[in-house]
Amino acid sequence: MHTRRQFVLQGVGAAAAGAAALPLDTIAQSGPQSAPVLPQQVLRTLMASAEVVTGVRPLRGHYEAYYIYQATQRPAYRVLYRRFAEALSATAGELGLGDFAGADVRARAGILDNLRSRQDFSREFEIPVIQETLAVFARTDAWLALGYASWEGSARGLDEYRRATDAAPR
Amino acid sequence: MKRIAIVGAGIVGTTLAWHLVKAGHRVDLFENGPDIPYPHAAQFANEVLFANHLSPPAQSIPERLPADIRGVEQSGDYPISIDGERSMCVGGQATRWWGITPRLLPSSFRAKTVQGWGTDWPIGYDDLEPWYCIAERYLGISGSDDDNPFAPKRSQPYPLPAFELGAVDLELAQRLKQQGLLAHTTPQARTRHDFDGRPGCRNYGSCATCPIGARYSPNHHLVQALATGLLTLHTKALVRRVIVERNRARALLVHPDHGAASQEHPADIIIVAAGGLESTRLLLLSAASGVHRDGLGNASGQVGRNLGFHHVWRGAMQLKTRTMAGRAGAPTMLSHQFVEPASPRDHGGFSVELFDSVPAPILEAAASRVWARGAQVVEALRPVTHSRTITFNAEARPGPGKYAALSKKSADRFGDPYLHVHYELDGFDHATYATVRMLESRYAQALGAESHTLDPIERYWSAHHHLGTCRMGADPRTSVVDSFGAVHAAEGVYVCGGSTFVTAAPLQPTLTMVALAIRTAARIAEAAR
Numbered sequence: 001m002h003t004r005r006q007f008v009l010q011g012v013g014a015a016a017a018g019a020a021a022l023p024l025d026t027i028a029q030s031g032p033q034s035a036p037v038l039p040q041q042v043l044r045t046l047m048a049s050a051e052v053v054t055g056v057r058p059l060r061g062h063y064e065a066y067y068i069y070q071a072t073q074r075p076a077y078r079v080l081y082r083r084f085a086e087a088l089s090a091t092a093g094e095l096g097l098g099d100f101a102g103a104d105v106r107a108r109a110g111i112l113d114n115l116r117s118r119q120d121f122s123r124e125f126e127i128p129v130i131q132e133t134l135a136v137f138a139r140t141d142a143w144l145a146l147g148y149a150s151w152e153g154s155a156r157g158l159d160e161y162r163r164a165t166d167a168a169p170r
Numbered sequence: 171m172k173r174i175a176i177v178g179a180g181i182v183g184t185t186l187a188w189h190l191v192k193a194g195h196r197v198d199l200f201e202n203g204p205d206i207p208y209p210h211a212a213q214f215a216n217e218v219l220f221a222n223h224l225s226p227p228a229q230s231i232p233e234r235l236p237a238d239i240r241g242v243e244q245s246g247d248y249p250i251s252i253d254g255e256r257s258m259c260v261g262g263q264a265t266r267w268w269g270i271t272p273r274l275l276p277s278s279f280r281a282k283t284v285q286g287w288g289t290d291w292p293i294g295y296d297d298l299e300p301w302y303c304i305a306e307r308y309l310g311i312s313g314s315d316d317d318n319p320f321a322p323k324r325s326q327p328y329p330l331p332a333f334e335l336g337a338v339d340l341e342l343a344q345r346l347k348q349q350g351l352l353a354h355t356t357p358q359a360r361t362r363h364d365f366d367g368r369p370g371c372r373n374y375g376s377c378a379t380c381p382i383g384a385r386y387s388p389n390h391h392l393v394q395a396l397a398t399g400l401l402t403l404h405t406k407a408l409v410r411r412v413i414v415e416r417n418r419a420r421a422l423l424v425h426p427d428h429g430a431a432s433q434e435h436p437a438d439i440i441i442v443a444a445g446g447l448e449s450t451r452l453l454l455l456s457a458a459s460g461v462h463r464d465g466l467g468n469a470s471g472q473v474g475r476n477l478g479f480h481h482v483w484r485g486a487m488q489l490k491t492r493t494m495a496g497r498a499g500a501p502t503m504l505s506h507q508f509v510e511p512a513s514p515r516d517h518g519g520f521s522v523e524l525f526d527s528v529p530a531p532i533l534e535a536a537a538s539r540v541w542a543r544g545a546q547v548v549e550a551l552r553p554v555t556h557s558r559t560i561t562f563n564a565e566a567r568p569g570p571g572k573y574a575a576l577s578k579k580s581a582d583r584f585g586d587p588y589l590h591v592h593y594e595l596d597g598f599d600h601a602t603y604a605t606v607r608m609l610e611s612r613y614a615q616a617l618g619a620e621s622h623t624l625d626p627i628e629r630y631w632s633a634h635h636h637l638g639t640c641r642m643g644a645d646p647r648t649s650v651v652d653s654f655g656a657v658h659a660a661e662g663v664y665v666c667g668g669s670t671f672v673t674a675a676p677l678q679p680t681l682t683m684v685a686l687a688i689r690t691a692a693r694i695a696e697a698a699r
Binding site for chain 1: 214215218219220221222223224225227228229333334335336337338371372373374375376491492493494496497498499502526536537540541542543544545547548551552554555
């Protein structure tokens with residue numbers, strides 16, 4: 001029998017296993033000689049933004065894996081993500097908050113909501129960054145919020161679905 | 171030793187290849203599409219792990235063949251692109267399937283005798299039963315007939331125990347039983363525990379794309395066959411013609427890498443196993459003199475006729491019960507109670523799937539919105555926790571509105587006409603749907619559904635099962651091949667796969683296709699010594 005935590009960890013493990021397999025072996029930030037597909041600062045900003053829109057804190061690694069996957073599959077996403085991070089950091093800087101990723105969540109939410117209300121920002125980033133992040137959320141953490149022990153795509157084992165739903169974690 | 175060539179590296183082609191190689195024969199296997207990584211972790215990453223309706227994978231797996239190689243035309247009322255139903259790659263469509271593997275019933279082989287329509291198969295269930303046992307072991311089927319009173323008799327148990335019904339399955343099954351509706355486990359080519367070098371299932375919940383090989387993929391045996399050194403795999407090799415000379419197999423006309431240059435690949439035995447549609451096209455393109463002037467094996471005029479899809483309609487129910495749908499995601503509860511309606515009858519039978527999967531309409535509705543925050547997404551998905559999917563998998567009857575023929579309008583890069591598929595529902599299908607709709611209401615009532623929906627009749631799906639276009643028979647005047655797939659009046663030429671089915675019973679065809687392929691391989695292995 002597994003605990004909920006074990007299931008979640010298995011899920012993360014599965015995601016990591018999937019991430020380690022092709023095509024992620026070609027996109028991984030690893031490889032001492034190769035430049036990372038996304039700079040650490042960009043990733044930090046994406047994750048800090050994802051925390052705001054999903055409401056999940058702290059985020060697990062599957063969001064980061066998704067951003068890396070996209071940046072590897074489509075080079076245009078590297079540019080997009082960089083510009084997104086720059087826009088957020090610039091606004092944070094103007095407000096005297098320093099780094100967007102380092103700001104508290106309320107401040108980040110304020111910045112993001114303000115930017116999302118602007119047409120130029122929204123046109124460029126709403127679908128490929130914000131809504132895609134929420135799509136990742138919709139097939140992962142949203143299921144935990146609904147009371148599931150894990151989500152499709154993780155190695156859930158063959159015990160949990162045979163438990164009564166009343167016994168299922170909420 | 172005879173030179174053996176197989177066209178098509180899907181589940182039937184690889185099954186033939188593996189068994190022939192195992193018997194010591196050298197085999198050349200030609201596949202129009204590319205090879206793909208196995209186990210299918212990369213496919214899984216694309217289609218499950220990082221699947222995103224807003225951003226489809228930049229590189230699909232398999233890579234899509236150019237339109238002027240893979241083209242197909244369609245007309246009629248089939249609402250889905252048939253082009254997208256042919257997975258042209260090593261492993262074929264069985265690199266992406268659910269692995270549901272029931273046997274056909276004895277009556278499935280005797281449509282004319284039992285039902286009064288169609289044609290009887292030239293073989294019966296008892297002829298195929300030993301081959302079903304071998305096929306079940308070959309594919310690693312997990313199953314049990316203990317809870318399925320509708321299962322045909324078997325001489326050997328399933329090689330692996332069944333995947334148990336879930337807690338919610340059992341609760342719902344009990345309610346259904348009180349209303350006279352019986353449900354049981356699902357036989358599936360998915361490993362209940364480690365088996366034959368494949369790991370046991372870990373419930374990733376996405377059987378159609380399995381990252382670890384627990385759900386059977388043809389690539390599993392292909393890797394082993396290649397390791398013997400007896401099998402040569404030719405990928406991206408377009409076979410344009412089967413060449414016969416004096417009614418005997420002589421060679422394949424092949425374009426490596428889809429290029430302009432062609433070469434003849436000599437063969438004494440040629441097996442066409444390219445799926446119900448591509449096999450048809452190849453036979454029609456391979457017209458020769460004499461009895462084959464209208465297409466290889468087409469003296470009867472039957473090549474391309476008798477096309478049968480399965481007709482799948484999907485429904486969704488909202489129940490009072492907390493179901494937590496999707497905890498297994500994979501096939502769980504099934505019913506074969508209505509596969510064999512009382513005879514004589516004017517409508518088709520169907521199987522009923524009550525799998526523990528999330529109803530697509532809920533996901534589609536959630537995906538169609540633009541969200542501000544994750545909390546809204548959670549609320550949109552909340553109906554999932556009390557939902558249940560119900561799917562009807564119905565049989566079709568051959569008829570004049572269901573056929574495949576060479577196009578008169580369009581051609582591929584070599585000037586060969588595409589296949590034109592015409593498919594339209596007939597009165598029999600409408601009668602089947604009326605029965606399905608009635609029964610769907612009965613299920614919903616028995617389960618205490620607060621609301622329920624069913625696809626309209628016009629939104630049917632073939633389940634990628636394209637059957638009957640090169641049907642088998644004892645009489646060359648009314649069939650294309652014999653029960654071993656040997657093409658009438660073309661020594662050394664065979665057709666294998668669902669295209670040789672005589673009728674499309676309302677049960678998934680893959681196990682039967684594999685059993686027939688193993689039977690054919692045994693015949694060829696013996697004859698080719």
